[in-house]
Amino acid sequence: MHHLSLCAEAELAGELHAVRPDLSASYAAGLPGARAAVLTRLWRALAHEPLPWIVRREPTRDGLTLHLADGRRLHGPPADPYATDAYVTEVRLEGRRYDRPAALVMALDVLHGDALAAELDESTASLALSRAAQQRDAPQPVSSWAWEQRVIDGHPYHPNCRSRPGFSVAEQLAYGPEHRPLVRLGLVPVDDALLRGTWPAWLRQDGRLLIPVHPWQMAHVLDVPAQDGPLTHPLMSLRTLALPEGGPHVKTAISARLTSSVRDISVYSVETSATVSEFAESIAARMDGLLCVTRTVGAISAHSPDLAAVIRESPEAYADTAAGERVVPVAALPLTGLTTSPAWLAGFTRLALTVGLRLLELGVALEAHGQNLLVVLSPTGDPLRLVYRDLADIRVSPARLARHGIKAPELSGRIVTDDETTLRRKLFGSLVAGALASAAGSAPALRTALRTAVRDLPPTPDLPALREDPLPTKALTLMRLSPRRTGDLWTRLPNPFTAPTASCNP
Template sequence: MTDLGRPHGAPLGPDPLDHSDPFHAGAAAAMETLLRAYVRETAIPVPAAGGELVLGFPASGVRLSVPVRYRSATGWHRFGEPRVIAEPPPAGAALVASEPVSADPVAGDPVSGDPISADPISADAALVAAVAIREAVVRRRLPHHLGSDAVARVLDSARRTGTFLARRRAEGGAAPAPFLEAEQALLLGHPFHPAPKSRQEASDGELEAYSPELRGAFRLHWFAADPAVVVGDSADGRSPAELLRGLAAGLELPDGMVPVPAHPWQAREVLRRPEVAALVEAGLLRPLGAAGPAWQPTSSVRTVHRPDAGVMLKLSLGMRITNSRRNNLRGELRLGVRAARLLAAGPGEWLRAEHPEFMILRDFAWVSAGVGGPETGLETAIRDNPFRGGLGDGQCVAGLLAERTGPGDGTPPRHRALLSAATARLARAHGVSIAEASARWLARYLDVLAVPLIRLHARYGIALEPHHQNTLVALDGDGLPRAGWYRDSQGYYVAASRAEELERLLPELADGLELVFDDEFVDERVAYYLGINNLLGLVGAFGALGLADEGDLLRVLRAALERLRAAEPGAKGLLDLLLDAPALRCKGNFLTCVDGRDELVGDVHTQSVYIDLPNPLSEVQR
């Protein structure tokens, strides 16, 4: 097998993520994630670690040389800081108007007098973003303003990342409880997104309170709504008003009115909407302002948690984060309630009996104000919260894998990620190597998270979107996964071949909702979310963190999925795709960003750009 990692003894130098200047480290992280997404989505081969990746951008007349720190079988490459390859000017070319230039390719620059050299010079995030995005804009024949917008988001993300790193390096004291520690760990963001921390429409002061990376906390903004304009639903018989009154304790609520919560940023924005302004003017909706105890944002920014609350709230937030404005759509909120009812009609009981270590966090209720029209921006989903009162220690998988930077003196951190610390603990407890501990961790993760999801799909045709931010695991004392959770009402699919069976359990299964899809489409999406994003992403993280050889882990993964294929005939279509297809459909976050698409709006088939990605599972041998 080709060595994908760092060659023994290769002098790659300090990791740019550990640079003493947090804004330099933030820019380095931004360039690395942008280039990682770019090479994946343009099918550019990456040389072995210690080599140089040379990228040409003919639309801008620029070439970059990028040191390869780690080459990944699953695409989670690590790069050093890129440099511009300065091409010698052609003979007779004029660098300054009206001034002749010597034909000598290394003659002095006519302005500075410095020699013109073909040696690389350092590139910054602005240049890297500009040339990569311009290349995509020109090749895809997109309007140029889309490129400008995408570049601005990349640079905003880089600046925000620098701020997060500076704050985290300066803080001391004990870490928060495991649930919040993982939710607040994503300082660098999604490893395959070009602008993972872009939040352009919020001020620095606002983000102090609203950002999980800054350990923010804020009180909800409350509205009092006339019952005649309150809409919502619940899967367990309780009215949304009943659920919310318990959360609005201490709020001075006018008699007969219903409390409706909002994110404070959203509360200011919705008052500008004509439909909300009309409700306020008619006295049917009254802004009450901030009240109650503080809530803490989780990794999605808009979902908030309070350790003493029985539920979490997924608030509408019209701020653009990554590729989307996070406004809750009533269709997806109804989908969450419908899914909760479907699970209660039988599949949930089967899941608890077969896999008591795995749970689905339901978005079992929702509420808003405004009837007979579009969303008002006050739509809120109400979610299960098992992580309260010191109970449970589920940790967001994205937070477990999130890379940490050094303490600020140029040295690396003790553990590059929470996963690194857990694996080290496991290795000590079991007396094995870090590589063997990684293989055991992956095998247990498959048991508590992947196998239940695949079996639910096989038995009932119910499929979910379990990417890293939507899945959680709890670790035992040795660091091994012992329980798993899925969350998010947006990601439910029912395979068309099983719809009639499920309609016998829940007759109104798909009434008014986009829930039932062709089996092939469902398999394709599960192969992306569970296969590429979650499982192959986990393998890539182990490799990029220096914990294990990806080839070894791919063999562990393939063996487990082959055993499941033999035991679960209903999963054969999905597992044939994951194990044997030479290529898998993969969301292209870079191209989706450049296209300016909002992934929460429009037809589910075209919300994002998808590409064909070579399937490493089809190539690996047991």
């Protein structure tokens, strides 16, 4: 158990000393903070997810006690499901102190816990590495891609926020957006490919199509020849990269599990890309200028999820940068300083919920988490409109569309559903429990913003559920402990419109 908790940290330290010894001291100094950040995310899961080996959660005067199925008790601080600061520095299992998340999971001795512990160990070490080389007092970015590279800690609530299995230290430094590298794409020529939309001229050669490929994919997955492509700026998702000078974004396939999912590109998403993009544009046009959707220019697959790519517009296409407007991903909003203002946060919350609820009423549920959702700011920082990107995981309800006289797109598969629970989970779990919660940073701040914003929200049929029901969110840790289950698993958080409680689950 002790060896596992130190393994990834020590191995990364050894690799780092070989490739970037100048970062060794700051990496070592950052390990305690990284452990607390991952432990905070893990404690959120233990306090709120329906884990079968937790039989009861009991609030106490000084925190929260979890009663385990084997009779043991785990005690920690009060659990704020919307907090983003690392406030959990230790928990106690039967009185024994644990400050390392991997060691805690091993001590819990639960089914599939070994694999999760290894991922948490990697996440902690990688997070410390991500923090090791950050610039101090750097000026605020101008471009949206530079704002993305300021998001150092990854997913605000996932314990695997920085887990990058299969990436060496040198590769993390070379490809991780937080390290601000330039990444050269590979270009693989293909004779037979599934193509949707328009494929740009720079990705054609001698009558053949060229598929842009991430260099990690070239080194670890594909065994095909490639030529050098352009230098690009990696974005938050790591596998999506921005061409320079406001060029389009290239979403590449990386067959590695980053946070929860393997980041390849399914043939289904390529097949549906053009139809979904055209439909989303038409729906966004109904939002009175409050929403723009980055257009998918083209998508291609060599009939394999390992060799595929999507080209889409840059979010900056929807901002008047000459007039001083700027585009910032919601995940980066806390770095702007704007979210410390309750009035600003309430105004942004009002904008986001107005768009999200109106779309949901029409029949479109966005997966509007902090990475997919961006906001256009005025020169003075006012939120003007939203930009949404990456349409692969939205949900569309033909029945709701029909009620509003809107023709449903010719789609099938997972994107199409009339199930009310599925639609609300998609929007509420990503937008409220994800984007808005992480922008607010705590339950009290989120509650204040929501209560202020709700006064001006349209009275859509889904608003009562948002105000009164527990808030759905993905059970991210349960999903990692359930390797044989496919699809998303869910839990319910205390409704942020009301005073938070220790847990919504028994």
